[in-house]
Amino acid sequence: MTTTDVLHQTEPRAGASAAPCHTTPAADPYRWHIIGASVILTATLPALVALMVLGAPKPPPPPWSIQAAALGVDPHEITLGETTYLGACALCHGKSGEGIPRLGKPLRNSAFVQGAGDAELFDLLVNGRLPNDPANTSGTLMPARGAQGIDDARLAAVVTYLRAIQDPNAPTVSVEAWNTRPADGTGDALAAAGGPGYELFIASCSACHGANGEGMEGLGKPLKASDFIASKSDSEMVAFVKTGRPVWDELNTTGLDMPPKGGNPALTDEQIAEIVSFIRTLQQ
Numbered sequence: 001m002t003t004t005d006v007l008h009q010t011e012p013r014a015g016a017s018a019a020p021c022h023t024t025p026a027a028d029p030y031r032w033h034i035i036g037a038s039v040i041l042t043a044t045l046p047a048l049v050a051l052m053v054l055g056a057p058k059p060p061p062p063p064w065s066i067q068a069a070a071l072g073v074d075p076h077e078i079t080l081g082e083t084t085y086l087g088a089c090a091l092c093h094g095k096s097g098e099g100i101p102r103l104g105k106p107l108r109n110s111a112f113v114q115g116a117g118d119a120e121l122f123d124l125l126v127n128g129r130l131p132n133d134p135a136n137t138s139g140t141l142m143p144a145r146g147a148q149g150i151d152d153a154r155l156a157a158v159v160t161y162l163r164a165i166q167d168p169n170a171p172t173v174s175v176e177a178w179n180t181r182p183a184d185g186t187g188d189a190l191a192a193a194g195g196p197g198y199e200l201f202i203a204s205c206s207a208c209h210g211a212n213g214e215g216m217e218g219l220g221k222p223l224k225a226s227d228f229i230a231s232k233s234d235s236e237m238v239a240f241v242k243t244g245r246p247v248w249d250e251l252n253t254t255g256l257d258m259p260p261k262g263g264n265p266a267l268t269d270e271q272i273a274e275i276v277s278f279i280r281t282l283q284q
């Protein structure tokens, strides 16, 4: 093959496009610039997007998802249990189940909770545990259905929540401080004598006045042997509990607030009357 032959072959054949040679891609001096630029663009854009997606902070996992997976339940069940717990149980057992001395026992990392089956826990929440129950070591009432008539579905969710706050790797918490049931059976007598007012008292008043009305330093006065209570009729006592005694009241003796209805606006007049009859049994 001669040089002339080669030149001939590259020449456009007769009848083919008459476009001048310098506009074909092969001859475009910017060809590689354009190819290079488009390769860079097509490769870097997705790479940038991928980096942004991977580098963005991961959205937090939905609450309780880890515990729910471990327990094989829907996370919403635990959330419902938690909400119910905060509304009905935290008052006595603490916001995160740490327990409150002289009220509810610890429930987080609790040997009792871990040792009890679901049905046993559910029964306890439905029925409560009276001060004279052999299993009761504090002498304080654990009220039935959180003292708020909580329905079965919510109590079952609370059982699931109690499971979710057990850490199998953490040591269980001591309940020694709650083993205060008087050996002489005073608590039993109170529960027996107090009737329905006792349960209401425990739920609304004992946080400040103590489970046996003995008073709590910096919170509420003793309600045993009170001249004030002795001097008032039942209806005057109901009226007093409804208004409370704010710090600015000239009759206030402690500089602490006695909130209207003990801070529980749901109490009816009849319920307050029952609490008053219970308080009467403390006066001897």
Ligand code: HEC
Pocket: 085, 088, 089, 090, 091, 092, 093, 102, 103, 104, 105, 106, 107, 110, 112, 113, 121, 124, 125, 129, 135, 136, 137, 138, 139, 140, 141, 142, 143, 145, 146, 147, 150, 158, 175, 178, 202, 203
């Ligand atoms: C008015 C206070 C009060 C409320 C409200 C209350 N508890 Fe209790 N709870 C107690 C007391 C006091 C005890 C300890 C009784 C005893 O000495 O055995 C107790 C015991 C328990 C125990 C057994 C613990 C153990 O170690 O034996 C569980 C479980 C429990 N409560 C769960 C709940 C749940 C869940 C709720 C809410 C639905 C609730 N409690 C509401 C006062 C309360």
Ligand code: HEC
Pocket: 201, 204, 205, 206, 207, 208, 209, 219, 220, 221, 222, 223, 226, 227, 228, 229, 240, 241, 245, 251, 252, 253, 254, 255, 256, 257, 258, 259, 261, 262, 263, 275
């Ligand atoms: C948040 C704490 C708190 C709660 C809850 C509470 N109290 Fe009180 N209560 C007080 C304080 C503080 C006083 C004392 C006020 C003063 O300085 O005179 C008091 C005083 C009283 C007195 C007057 C005692 C006396 O000798 O003067 C009675 C009766 C009483 N409370 C009943 C109740 C009843 C019944 C309940 C439940 C429905 C209740 N309290 C709930 C804090 C509380």
